[in-house]
Amino acid sequence: MICCKECIDLLYDYIEGLLDQETSKSLEEHFEECPPCIAFLNTYKSTTTLCRDTLNQIEIPDEVRHTLQSFLKENKDQQEKK
Numbered sequence: 001m002i003c004c005k006e007c008i009d010l011l012y013d014y015i016e017g018l019l020d021q022e023t024s025k026s027l028e029e030h031f032e033e034c035p036p037c038i039a040f041l042n043t044y045k046s047t048t049t050l051c052r053d054t055l056n057q058i059e060i061p062d063e064v065r066h067t068l069q070s071f072l073k074e075n076k077d078q079q080e081k082k
């Protein structure tokens with residue numbers, strides 16, 4: 001099972017359809033069990049659609065990075081409470 005960080009690292013390739021079948025499947029399995037990553041996927045997708053050309057040339061925008069970081073932090077906090 002892949003972790004959230006790997007999931008995010010693979011997200012761009014996943015959306016672009018560049019991953020092999022096995023990796024895509026692992027990613028989808030992760031999404032099923034991880035609402036924060038689904039939320040991030042949706043954010044990322046709409047961002048990618050809005051500035052697809054820009055994303056090819058630059059790093060992840062700060063805004064998206066911050067969103068990701070808070071998702072991961074919330075997820076981590078929740079897991080630690082259990």
Ligand SMILES: [Zn+2]
Nearest residue numbers: 004007034037
């Ligand atoms: Zn996750």
